[in-house]
Every structure is written in structure tokens, then in C-alpha cells.
Amino acid sequence: MPITTIALTEQQQELVDASVAAGEADDAAALVLLALRELAAGVRPRPHPRPAGRPWAWQDAIVDAPAYERTLLAEAVLAPGTGKAFEVRAGQILRVEQIDGDQCVDLNVFNLHDYREFMHVGRTRTLHGVNPTAGDFLWSAPPRERALMYLLTDTAGINDTLFPRCSANMYESMHGFADHTNCADIQAEAQREYGLTPDDVHDSFNLFMATRVTDAGMPEILRQQTSPGDHVELLALVDTLAVPNVCGNDVMGTSNFSLDPVLVRTYAASTADVAVVPPLLAYDTQRTPADFRQPAIRAERALRRDPDYVPAFARTPVRLVDVKVELDDEHAALLDGLRHAETAKDDGTALRDVLLTWWVATHG
Numbered sequence: 001m002p003i004t005t006i007a008l009t010e011q012q013q014e015l016v017d018a019s020v021a022a023g024e025a026d027d028a029a030a031l032v033l034l035a036l037r038e039l040a041a042g043v044r045p046r047p048h049p050r051p052a053g054r055p056w057a058w059q060d061a062i063v064d065a066p067a068y069e070r071t072l073l074a075e076a077v078l079a080p081g082t083g084k085a086f087e088v089r090a091g092q093i094l095r096v097e098q099i100d101g102d103q104c105v106d107l108n109v110f111n112l113h114d115y116r117e118f119m120h121v122g123r124t125r126t127l128h129g130v131n132p133t134a135g136d137f138l139w140s141a142p143p144r145e146r147a148l149m150y151l152l153t154d155t156a157g158i159n160d161t162l163f164p165r166c167s168a169n170m171y172e173s174m175h176g177f178a179d180h181t182n183c184a185d186i187q188a189e190a191q192r193e194y195g196l197t198p199d200d201v202h203d204s205f206n207l208f209m210a211t212r213v214t215d216a217g218m219p220e221i222l223r224q225q226t227s228p229g230d231h232v233e234l235l236a237l238v239d240t241l242a243v244p245n246v247c248g249n250d251v252m253g254t255s256n257f258s259l260d261p262v263l264v265r266t267y268a269a270s271t272a273d274v275a276v277v278p279p280l281l282a283y284d285t286q287r288t289p290a291d292f293r294q295p296a297i298r299a300e301r302a303l304r305r306d307p308d309y310v311p312a313f314a315r316t317p318v319r320l321v322d323v324k325v326e327l328d329d330e331h332a333a334l335l336d337g338l339r340h341a342e343t344a345k346d347d348g349t350a351l352r353d354v355l356l357t358w359w360v361a362t363h364g
């Protein structure tokens with residue numbers, strides 16, 4: 001029988017070794033043939049244990065144990081054109097509520113004790129879709145990658161992760177405004193209360209913003225239909241600085257062409273609020289500055305080369321490992337059948353596609 005050689009990276013080999021160690025096949029070659037047969041028959045995803053993480057008891061960070069009922073901590077009406085920074089500590093709730101309805105609200109979230117950890121809309125979108133709602137989390141950016149807040153309540157069910165904050169330049173370049181209310185500047189002004197700069201404003205999570213992706217793959221703003229009293233409640237899992245602002249856009253459908261105030265309250269959560277958060281895991285790869293090779297925040301703006309720099313990229317150079325597989329006529333025919341769906345040119349590349357496609361589908 002002809003022998004086909006598959007070139008795997010050592011990292012891919014680790015997945016194969018784990019499957020063999022788990023008894024899925026006798027050896028790497030047998031696993032490749034299993035992948036070929038199962039993929040040809042239509043992959044049947046089957047439950048596999050996720051890689052082990054440690055339980056993350058975020059509740060341990062709550063200073064005051066939750067009481068039976070919520071306690072109001074702060075209350076403010078955000079006027080059109082404004083925003084405000086709120087300290088929302090672990091076990092506290094940020095509630096943003098419509099007063100007149102139809103108002104989009106942009107939100108930034110920082111770790112209160114380390115502003116370089118902040119909400120990552122991209123990861124949030126990947127995990128929860130373009131319109132996250134109750135039951136979803138707001139995540140921080142790599143290398144931190146942990147849940148910062150939990151979406152406890154969402155009566156309108158329209159929140160957006162597609163659109164970046166509107167900006168002064170957007171209104172000038174599109175409509176000729178020399179000056180116009182905009183989320184980037186409103187956020188910057190609100191964050192200034194805590195010493196942050198306009199460069200520290202990050203991509204916003206857009207509350208009460210109805211959007212979708214069109215068939216052509218473009219983001220689209222829909223007319224929103226929120227009513228007075230509609231609200232979103234976010235429960236902080238770590239101590240945060242949460243900064244909501246009234247979106248300054250009165251020339252798009254974002255807020256149905258009006259600028260309206262919104263009501264913001266913070267509460268100490270009740271035991272029932274805290275109990276509803278699903279269990280979370282902690283991983284070593286959720287890194288903190290203690291893990292950084294360069295933990296200091298730069299104080300000067302100009303960049304200068306470090307003459308002592310020596311690259312230290314992880315797991316490099318990337319090494320390849322050969323796996324040899326004997327393909328009998330039956331398996332060669334299966335590979336030919338699958339090849340129509342593959343772009344791989346040679347048998348080794350096609351078999352690697354089959355192996356990894358199968359592995360991810362059945363072990364993810």
C-alpha cells in the first residue's frame with residue numbers, strides 16, 4: 001500500500017498524542033484513518049471534556065456580602081451630549097435605563113485597579129455574537145481575557161458590537177460639521193475625571209443600538225424601538241470603572257434622529273443577582289503584568305529601540321513532525337471523495353486538512 005507522509009507541527013502532534021493517549025486510536029496513523037472515515041461519513045460532534053481550568057470564584061472579590069435585596073448606591077441622569085464614569089465594584093450593578101426611549105448609549109469598561117485591562121468588544125462579539133444580550137459576558141482584551149461584567153438584564157434586547165464609537169472626524173468628513181457631539185469626545189471628557197486620555201477610549205459596547213450584518217456582509221443600523229423604562233443591567237465581576245455616554249449621533253438612525261437623556265443607577269447586588277451568574281473558569285494564560293516581560297507603562301510618547309532586545313517568541317522555531325500513513329484502496333477512495341471539498345494539492349496536505357478538520361469538529 002502506498003505510504004503518505006503528513007507534516008504536522010509539534011503543536012498539532014500534541015493534539016494527536018492526546019487523542020491516542022485517550023484511547024481514540026492505537027497510534028497516529030490509525031487516528032488519521034479514523035478521521036478520514038468519520039469525516040467521509042459526516043462528522044458527528046461528540047462531547048469531549050474541555051481542557052481543565054480552575055474554578056474562578058469571582059465572588060471572593062466582593063467586599064460587602066450581598067444582601068437579600070439590592071441597595072441603591074448612585075443615581076445620575078446623563079444629559080444629551082454627556083457621559084459619566086461610575087465605579088462599579090465586584091458584586092455591584094450598573095443599570096442604564098431609557099427615560100424617553102430610542103436612545104443609544106455607548107459603554108467603556110476598565111479594570112478599576114489597572115486601566116490597561118479593558119473591555120474587548122472583539123472577543124465579546126466572537127463568543128456571544130454581534131448582538132449580545134442577557135446571559136452573556138463582557139470580556140477583557142488579551143492577554144488578560146477574563147469576564148469583566150455579566151449581562152444580567154436586557155429588556156430591549158438590542159445591543160451592538162459591530163460599530164465603533166462615532167467621532168468628531170466622522171461628522172466632519174461625512175457631513176462637514178466643524179464641531180458635533182460624538183461618543184469618542186464624550187467618552188474622553190467623562191474618562192478625564194479619572195486621569196485617562198483621549199487615546200485611552202476603547203471600542204464601545206453599544207447599548208440599545210439595533211444592528212445586523214446584511215447579506216452583502218456589511219454592518220447595518222436599524223431603527224430602534226426602545227421604550228421608556230427599557231433597561232440593561234450589568235453585574236461587575238471585578239472592580240471596574242464603567243463609563244456610559246449618550247451617543248451624540250443625531251444624523252443617523254442610531255437613536256432615531258433624537259438625542260435624549262438616560263437614567264443610570266448603580267446598586268449593590270442581591271444574593272439572587274449574584275447567584276444567577278454561570279460558573280467561570282480561570283486559566284494560566286489569562287496573564288497579568290506579573291507575567292509580562294515588559295510590565296512598565298511607558299511615560300514618554302516617542303518610541304526608541306531597546307539595544308538589548310533579544311527576541312523571545314514562544315515555541316519557535318516551529319518544528320514539523322512527519323506522520324506516515326498507509327492508505328488502502330478504501331481509504332484512498334474516501335480521501336478522493338473528500339478532496340472535492342478541499343483545496344489541498346497533495347495527499348499529505350489533504351490528509352492533514354482531514355485530520356485537523358475532524359479533530360476540531362469532534363473535540364472543540
Ligand SMILES: [Zn+2]
Pocket residue numbers: 106165166182183184246247248249
Ligand atoms: Zn455615538
